[in-house]
Amino acid sequence: MAGTKRTWLWVIGGAAVFILIAIVGIAAVSVLYVSRHVQATTMSIGDAIATFESARGRFGQQQPLYELDDEEQPFTTVDLTSLPSSTDRPSALFIQAWNPDEARLVKMSIPFWLLRLAPADMKVDARTDSRHFDFHDLHLDIEQLDRIGPALVMDYRNENGVRVLLWTD
Numbered sequence: 068m069a070g071t072k073r074t075w076l077w078v079i080g081g082a083a084v085f086i087l088i089a090i091v092g093i094a095a096v097s098v099l100y101v102s103r104h105v106q107a108t109t110m111s112i113g114d115a116i117a118t119f120e121s122a123r124g125r126f127g128q129q130q131p132l133y134e135l136d137d138e139e140q141p142f143t144t145v146d147l148t149s150l151p152s153s154t155d156r157p158s159a160l161f162i163q164a165w166n167p168d169e170a171r172l173v174k175m176s177i178p179f180w181l182l183r184l185a186p187a188d189m190k191v192d193a194r195t196d197s198r199h200f201d202f203h204d205l206h207l208d209i210e211q212l213d214r215i216g217p218a219l220v221m222d223y224r225n226e227n228g229v230r231v232l233l234w235t236d
């Protein structure tokens with residue numbers, strides 16, 4: 068009987084150590100992911116404009132797939148199902164946001180494999196304070212974005228100088 072109790076203690080102790088190692092591993096992977104996929108840089112407005120124009124330039128005169136109405140609610144500018152399929156599949160969703168109050172440019176990439184794991188009604192919220200780009204309820208159709216291929220998803224600017232650019236590539 069004493070041997071059985073000792074065995075259970077080893078099992079419980081081993082499980083606790085395994086869970087602790089898993090938590091530390093998940094934290095390390097999260098830090099590595101953020102360090103590779105998110106960049107925040109302080110820069111002048113001129114440099115920020117050049118960065119946006121460079122990213123936007125690859126799409127030429129292509130109109131964004133999403134825009135915001137007068138109440139800053141997103142809507143699709145075209146029926147995504149009507150767009151032709153591309154043989155070129157995007158690898159990531161890129162987000163570039165400029166905050167003029169802090170003179171900070173944030174760049175983020177989200178791999179498509181991670182987007183496919185996200186819920187179908189994934190929400191991206193870029194709020195930072197009361198004078199911000201309010202990105203509520205943008206329901207990205209990941210399957211359609213994947214099918215369409217590289218595309219300009221959104222190019223948003225407001226009167227406070229905030230700018231947000233989303234694209235797939």
